[in-house]
Amino acid sequence: MSRITINDIQVEVFKDATILDAAKEVGIYIPTLCHLDLEQFNIENKAGSCRICMVDVDTNGRKKMMPACCTPVEEGMVVKTNTPEVVEVRRTVLQLLLSDHPFECLTCPKSLDCELQALAKKFGIYEVTCTGKMSTYEIDHSSKSIKRDLSKCIMCRRCETVCTTMQTVGVLSGFGRGFKAVVAPPEMEPLTESVCVFCGQCVNACPTAALTEINYISDVWKAINNPNKKVIVQTAPAVRVGIGEEFGLPAGTEATGMLTAGLRRLGFDAVFDTNFSADLTIMEEAHELIERVKKNENLPILTSCCPGWINFLEFQFPELLNIPSTCKSPQQMFGAIAKSYYAEKIGVKPEDMVVVSIMPCLAKKYEASREEFIKDGITDVDYVLTTRELAQMLKEAGINLDKLKDEEYDNPLGESSGAAVIFGASGGVLEAALRTAYEWITKKTLGNVNFKDVRGMEGVKEATVDIDGLKVNVAVTSGLGNARKILTKIKKGEANYHAIEIMACPGGCLNGGGQPYIHGDTSILDKRLKAIYSIDESKVIRKSHENPYIKKLYDEFLIEPGSHKSHDLLHTQYFKKNK
Amino acid sequence: MDSNKTLEIGLPKEQFEELDRYIGSLKIDKEDERRTGYLIQVLHKAQHIFGYLPVGVQKFIAENVGVPHSDVSGVISFYNYFTTVPRGKTRISVCMGTACFVKGAGKVLSEFERYLKIKNGEVSEDGKFSIDILRCVGACGLAPVVIVNDKVYGNVTTKQVGDIMALYINEEATHADKK
Ligand code: SF4
Numbered sequence: 070m071s072r073i074t075i076n077d078i079q080v081e082v083f084k085d086a087t088i089l090d091a092a093k094e095v096g097i098y099i100p101t102l103c104h105l106d107l108e109q110f111n112i113e114n115k116a117g118s119c120r121i122c123m124v125d126v127d128t129n130g131r132k133k134m135m136p137a138c139c140t141p142v143e144e145g146m147v148v149k150t151n152t153p154e155v156v157e158v159r160r161t162v163l164q165l166l167l168s169d170h171p172f173e174c175l176t177c178p179k180s181l182d183c184e185l186q187a188l189a190k191k192f193g194i195y196e197v198t199c200t201g202k203m204s205t206y207e208i209d210h211s212s213k214s215i216k217r218d219l220s221k222c223i224m225c226r227r228c229e230t231v232c233t234t235m236q237t238v239g240v241l242s243g244f245g246r247g248f249k250a251v252v253a254p255p256e257m258e259p260l261t262e263s264v265c266v267f268c269g270q271c272v273n274a275c276p277t278a279a280l281t282e283i284n285y286i287s288d289v290w291k292a293i294n295n296p297n298k299k300v301i302v303q304t305a306p307a308v309r310v311g312i313g314e315e316f317g318l319p320a321g322t323e324a325t326g327m328l329t330a331g332l333r334r335l336g337f338d339a340v341f342d343t344n345f346s347a348d349l350t351i352m353e354e355a356h357e358l359i360e361r362v363k364k365n366e367n368l369p370i371l372t373s374c375c376p377g378w379i380n381f382l383e384f385q386f387p388e389l390l391n392i393p394s395t396c397k398s399p400q401q402m403f404g405a406i407a408k409s410y411y412a413e414k415i416g417v418k419p420e421d422m423v424v425v426s427i428m429p430c431l432a433k434k435y436e437a438s439r440e441e442f443i444k445d446g447i448t449d450v451d452y453v454l455t456t457r458e459l460a461q462m463l464k465e466a467g468i469n470l471d472k473l474k475d476e477e478y479d480n481p482l483g484e485s486s487g488a489a490v491i492f493g494a495s496g497g498v499l500e501a502a503l504r505t506a507y508e509w510i511t512k513k514t515l516g517n518v519n520f521k522d523v524r525g526m527e528g529v530k531e532a533t534v535d536i537d538g539l540k541v542n543v544a545v546t547s548g549l550g551n552a553r554k555i556l557t558k559i560k561k562g563e564a565n566y567h568a569i570e571i572m573a574c575p576g577g578c579l580n581g582g583g584q585p586y587i588h589g590d591t592s593i594l595d596k597r598l599k600a601i602y603s604i605d606e607s608k609v610i611r612k613s614h615e616n617p618y619i620k621k622l623y624d625e626f627l628i629e630p631g632s633h634k635s636h637d638l639l640h641t642q643y644f645k646k647n648k
Numbered sequence: 649m650d651s652n653k654t655l656e657i658g659l660p661k662e663q664f665e666e667l668d669r670y671i672g673s674l675k676i677d678k679e680d681e682r683r684t685g686y687l688i689q690v691l692h693k694a695q696h697i698f699g700y701l702p703v704g705v706q707k708f709i710a711e712n713v714g715v716p717h718s719d720v721s722g723v724i725s726f727y728n729y730f731t732t733v734p735r736g737k738t739r740i741s742v743c744m745g746t747a748c749f750v751k752g753a754g755k756v757l758s759e760f761e762r763y764l765k766i767k768n769g770e771v772s773e774d775g776k777f778s779i780d781i782l783r784c785v786g787a788c789g790l791a792p793v794v795i796v797n798d799k800v801y802g803n804v805t806t807k808q809v810g811d812i813m814a815l816y817i818n819e820e821a822t823h824a825d826k827k
């Protein structure tokens with residue numbers, strides 16, 4: 070332990086703590102910008118590049134200005150965080166940053182969510198007095214998911230830490246040196262030329278608009294305004310526990326009813342739920358799981374709901390392409406059923422139907438464009454908007470979500486069980502599959518449906534489930550760095566699991582690349598998580614196979630899980646991607 | 649070794665085999681965090697073998713050292729010494745470190761440019777000569793320093809540029825005669 074004094078307050082902290090850590094301990098605020106601490110996931114970006122956190126440090130009479138975020142404490146240090154000199158230095162740092170930043174705040178997608186803008190406001194920078202060379206770069210629009218505008222990059226390297234250390238994908242890295250240095254894919258190629266999986270974690274980490282989503286709002290407005298199109302919408306599980314934040318509601322607000330009401334106000338012809346197709350996924354996946362466990366063949370089975378993780382597999386572990394479940398993700402299953410079963414029911418031609426998805430995810434934008442999901446020119450899903458984009462649309466329409474009265478989803482694609490909503494949290498897909506698989510194998514009712522061992526934010530969770538004497542080993546992992554560890558084990562033949570759930574984003578979809586920005590405050594994720602399980606608890610039906618509309622869908626259309634029709638509409642395959 | 653990659657960029661298979669043998673001799677543990685420490689020496693070797701470091705070579709190195717391609721590309725972009733485009737057979741490098749610069753390296757560079765009718769960073773049309781600049785090579789006592797292929801010339805004046813070039817132009821010619 071070391072004892073130091075900050076602004077005349079004594080504080081005792083662990084030896085390897087930084088001045089910033091010590092200040093937090095006693096509730097003293099020091100501004101930061103390049104620093105990012107994703108405490109829950111043990112990921113810290115300590116680039117020390119922006120210098121906004123400068124403080125006055127006196128170590129045994131040696132006086133110096135030091136960056137608080139990356140200076141370790143020393144016994145007896147005397148720190149001042151808000152002297153006039155310190156404030157002046159911070160203002161200079163901001164002046165320098167702004168001197169090479171485009172003045173586009175009015176039209177910037179990150180406006181009011183930008184950490185640089187917030188600091189400029191906080192420090193009362195009303196005029197930029199430093200002028201000099203500006204760096205300009207071509208905008209990278211190459212992908213369906215992520216827009217890169219390097220002229221807004223402040224070289225904090227938060228994206229690099231997230232992409233390389235947390236996700237172990239390693240697309241983004243420092244390139245070049247001096248004024249010309251950037252953080253970019255290898256050789257500054259567009260993102261589509263790299264091994265990017267479109268998880269969007271870098272977008273969540275970026276403090277400015279250097280990395281944002283590719284926006285499809287105007288396409289969706291156009292579709293809604295087209296009288297010849299039947300435009301329907303589906304909402305992913307995690308959206309309902311995130312969107313409230315965009316309207317000033319506390320994190321963890323369950324906004325299902327407001328969400329459906331808001332979507333109806335926007336003019337969608339029908340408001341449906343991805344949770345419905347999550348239940349459908351479980352029907353198909355539990356069936357596949359049981360088949361494979363019975364034959365003791367091709368194990369472990371891996372979940373396939375997360376397109377970010379599927380991309381990762383296709384790039385990094387092509388030798389394992391045969392082990393994920395062949396089930397399409399709930400988003401794609403929804404589209405396939407909407408444009409067949411539902412279209413038929415209401416007498417609309419599939420080509421006259423537009424399916425819009427609201428997703429917490431950027432990889433879903435890419436997924437919707439995969440060739441396998443386009444048949445005879447008809448795509449399962451036409452447009453994918455993030456939770457953030459939906460909030461934007463609602464604001465454009467003057468709809469205050471927080472003021473709306475709860476409404477229900479439409480049927481027949483709107484009903485769902487508690488097992489579906491938990492798809493939004495890491496562990497949920499597996500838990501949902503277990504609830505159904507247990508009853509199908511044992512033909513008995515599962516009394517306690519809660520498999521708590523697979524819940525929570527840890528990167529790797531393991532459990533052994535006793536299904537009437539059959540011991541099923543399961544693992545749940547989220548974050549691609551953790552996935553890599555498990556996949557390497559499988560590759561080496563060292564893993565002894567029957568089923569594994571993998572999500573690209575740490576903590577699962579509730580922390581997806583399309584969710585409201587958390588600016589490093591991971592406690593928000595805990596609140597979203599709690600909300601997810603509380604929705605599950607509040608449902609009367611908590612097992613996917615008990616959803617009456619799912620039963621009806623099989624009776625009227627699909628016949629049974631694994632049927633010919635199911636395979637045609639609801640299953641897919643994976644392909645090696647060249648590195 | 650992935651033969652597709654060699655075909656893709658049209659570089660000789662033997663050169664990849666040589667690099668493969670070299671990387672193999674280093675016995676790199678792909679799970680050791682310190683493996684990135686080998687990157688510079690592997691890049692040196694590769695540039696020596698291929699003459700430059702195109703993307704195909706970069707990816708080969710990334711795969712075999714066990715680091716992301718972005719790391720390889722990032723390191724190459726950081727050091728002036730490494731190049732991703734082919735250089736001339738005879739590579740003229742002028743040191744632009746502080747000492748050399750102060751002692752007139754800028755003028756020496758211009759003289760080479762004038763003599764060969766190419767600019768810094770370019771290759772002559774026949775592929776025989778290229779000019780680039782280096783950051784301090786650590787021979788400040790000899791400033792200004794010019795390195796031609798592996799040979800170091802010290803205290804270079806603009807007047808000597810023609811003499812130095814004559815050596816290599818003749819050499820090129822003798823080579824051509826022998827063939
Ligand atoms: S989307 Fe994911 S994989 Fe792609 S660059 Fe960002 S963090 Fe890396």
Ligand code: SF4
Pocket residue numbers: 221222223224225226227228229252274275276277279280
């Ligand atoms: S792109 Fe964003 S996160 Fe990455 S270095 Fe630039 S400002 Fe930082």
Ligand code: FES
Pocket residue numbers: 100101102103104116117118119120121122123136137138139
């Ligand atoms: S926040 Fe400390 S240097 Fe950027």
